[in-house]
Amino acid sequence: MSLDIIQLAILRRVFQVEPKFSRGGVMVTPSVSAQDPAVHYIRITPDQDDRFVIDFITRKGKDAMASGYFHEGDFYIAEHVISGWHSIDRLVDVLPRITW
Numbered sequence: 001m002s003l004d005i006i007q008l009a010i011l012r013r014v015f016q017v018e019p020k021f022s023r024g025g026v027m028v029t030p031s032v033s034a035q036d037p038a039v040h041y042i043r044i045t046p047d048q049d050d051r052f053v054i055d056f057i058t059r060k061g062k063d064a065m066a067s068g069y070f071h072e073g074d075f076y077i078a079e080h081v082i083s084g085w086h087s088i089d090r091l092v093d094v095l096p097r098i099t100w
Contacts, residue, residue, distance in 0.1 A: 002046055007070050011044075014075050014082055019044075025052075030085045037085045039092055044068065056092050064095045 003011075003019075003026055011019045011028060019026045025045035030037045043055040047067065054068040054077050068077040075082045080091055 003044070007075075010070060010073060010075050014084065016084070038089045039085065042088065056088065056095075058092065062092075064092050066091070066095055 002024075008019055008026070011026065015028050015030070017028060017031050019028050021027070022043065023045075025043055027041055027043050029041040030039070038058055038060070039056050040059045041057050043057065045053045045055070047053045050069055052068045054066050056064040056066075058064075066078040068075065068082075070076070077088075077091055078095065080087070082088060082091070
């Protein structure tokens, strides 16, 4: 399973950047205009069904991982709708406190 053209368009709109293909998945890096985000980049790798594994790579070695999916034109990670890098930074702060 790979990301389709609609899902790539959603990622472009959500992050205002051009996703790059990398190791069977997609890598998204913040734009230069982003205010020094805690997350250096995210890697979105297809998983089973319609879900994706999301790896958050930080500059300070506090990497995190979660599951994500697309639904009705939105991109969700750990059940939170994502709407830019500020959403990603907030999510990575709370991920260690989420009990799965």
